[in-house]
Amino acid sequence: MNNSAAAPPPTATTHKTRWAWTLATFFGAGLLKPGPGTWGSIAAVLLWAAFAGFAHPSPGALVIALLAAIAVALVLGVPAATIVARESGLHDPGFVVIDEVAGQWIALLFCPADWGHAIVALVLFRLFDILKPPPARQLERLPAGWGIVFDDVAAGLYALGMASLMRVFLHL
Secondary structure (H helix, E strand, O other): OOOOOOOOOOOOOOOOOHHHHHHHOOOOHHHOOOOHHHHHHHHHHHHHHHHHHHHOOOHHHHHHHHHHHHHHHHHHHHHHHHHHHHHHOOOOOOOOOHHHHHHHHHHHOOOOOOHHHHHHHHHHHHHHHHHOOOOHHHHOOOOHHHHHHHHHHHHHHHHHHHHHHHHHHOOO
16 A cells, blocks of 8 residues: 555645644635635735724724734744745645735725725735736746745736726726
8 A cells, every 4th residue: 555645745834833824824715725825815905804804994093903913924924934835845835824814915905995995906916816817927936935925926926017007097
């Protein structure tokens, strides 16, 4: 009987750094199938919507809260993604979705707190995350967690720009 399929990849470890796995998978959203990146993005939108709906912040306060959340996702997400990639033995594990969370939150910056605008930001972010126009594709080459996270930061910036242009020129 061949047990090699059940064994972890040769560079993987059996040890899991709990905080890193929890954050990198965004509390398990990255473990959902199919499309863990989409689930991570949806989780980010739902958290944003819950905050906007329950706290009723002013637009400026919503932007400040979102900027703080993005900073935390980036500051903790890069090392978490690095640790999880190393421990899993995978270069860019699909279940690491803290990058999608950060990118989705970037796409939501300046977005009015309603479902229509949130869905536009979600669709645009997922589109740019999948297509990875330059320099997003090149950012994947950064080492470890930097490459895992910053291609999604670029996709978030593209989505933010496109959504902002749509709001200005199409009055969405």
